Amino acid sequence: MLVHLGTEPGSKAYRLLNPTNRRIVVSRDVVFDEDQSWNWNGKEDANSGAYEILFGKFGDQGTQEDVIMEEDHDEPWDFNEAKAHKELIVACEDEIESIIKNKTWNLVDFPIGAKAIGLKWAPHAWNIKLNEILHGLNSVKCSKEPSLYRRKENNHLLMVAVYVDDFLVTDSDLAMIYEFKREMAAKFKMSDLGKLT
Known part of the structure; x- marks a missing residue:
């Protein structure tokens, strides 16, 4: 069982804590069982005191100490992998069409000598x-x-x-x-x- 911590910044994935091995899992493939909860004081919590969950100004901000990030790589890793999937290309085209229609930003020519800042x-x-x-x-x-x-x-x-x-x-x-x-x-x-x- 994993504990829901919130969403992963910059993605549509969830951040989940595995309390038994103290690892954060990032995944979009999640099923929530609201009838279950983690027993923080029970025998399952063998590492009690070994880590602490911090709640910052805007909710959970992750865990303290050494936590290894794992990512769910069922989705393409980069554009070269994504371009092989027609449904992803169509989704990108739909998103760009929506951005243009909603005038979210204006596309301009890249200035000569300027560096790209990414997304x-x-x-x-x-x-x-x-x-x-x-x-x-x-x-x-x-x-x-x-x-x-x-x-x-x-x-x-x-x-x-x-x-x-x-x-x-x-x-x-x-x-x-x-x-x-x-x-x-x-x-x-x-x-x-x-x-x-």
Whole structure:
């Protein structure tokens, strides 16, 4: 059994702790069993005191001491591997089309003599744009969890959880959810995946 620690920055993968060998596992292939939990005080925790889980300003920040990162490499490692998979090329083309339609950023010619900075700026640009739009829709970012937004109207509270470019929306009033979807669809090219199962 692994313990869910959160999401891996810069990816759509989960960070999981294996308490028996004190290793962090990063994987997208995860099934959550909410009826189970790790017995932190039981016999299974033979290394009690050998490590400490730290909870930082914005939730879990990983483990202290020597933890080896393992990654799930079922997905292509780089572009050379990815380009062999047609479905990944189509997904990339769809993503670029969405970026252009939503005007997330402007593509410009690379300046002569300049060095590339990589894609580190892309998530930052997306977060800034998304935050501006959600703020404009009267949504407030949670101070404890930066991927959670809330909007209160009358006696209803709309909650929006953001995971990269996916949204989980909930409210006690279905009409408010539909209104939020319409507002977001006016700003972004969106797909509604329906109810969470």
